Amino acid sequence: MDTIISKLTIYFDVPFWYGLYEREENGRYEVSKIIFGAEPKDYEVFAFLLEHWSSLRFSPSVEADVKVKERLNPKRMQRLVKKQIASSGIGTKAQQALKLQQEQGKLERKGRSREQREAEKERQFTLRQEKRKEKHRGH
Numbered sequence: 001m002d003t004i005i006s007k008l009t010i011y012f013d014v015p016f017w018y019g020l021y022e023r024e025e026n027g028r029y030e031v032s033k034i035i036f037g038a039e040p041k042d043y044e045v046f047a048f049l050l051e052h053w054s055s056l057r058f059s060p061s062v063e064a065d066v067k068v069k070e071r072l073n074p075k076r077m078q079r080l081v082k083k084q085i086a087s088s089g090i091g092t093k094a095q096q097a098l099k100l101q102q103e104q105g106k107l108e109r110k111g112r113s114r115e116q117r118e119a120e121k122e123r124q125f126t127l128r129q130e131k132r133k134e135k136h137r138g139h
Contacts, residue, residue: 002026010045021056022094029064031097032056059101
């Protein structure tokens with residue numbers, strides 16, 4: 001049986017409120033970062049997810065840790081959650097996945113800008129060649 005785990009964490013990072021949507025499916029972990037701007041209400045977050053679910057950009061898949069869940073005492077679980085939130089914040093797995101997504105975007109941008117630069121150089125070269133030919137036509 002396949003398990004799907006998804007989690008949405010909303011946090012404030014100085015200028016904006018962000019949402020970190022994590023999902024784990026078939027042993028693969030993906031994350032998406034959502035910028036909300038002003039502090040979102042619960043119903044606004046829900047409406048946003050319903051409306052923009054298909055357009056969320058998830059990071060490339062990362063191998064997820066397979067954990068065996070055992071039944072915990074609710075008070076112990078609360079203590080563990082509080083400790084986890086205090087120590088790690090967003091979570092290193094999510095940060096790594098977002099970093100990977102950022103690096104891929106950076107490589108794509110570099111490739112596009114290199115192609116544009118080369119096309120511009122080629123255009124300038126052809127213009128210079130045409131200008132030289134015009135000078136030598138004997139008009």
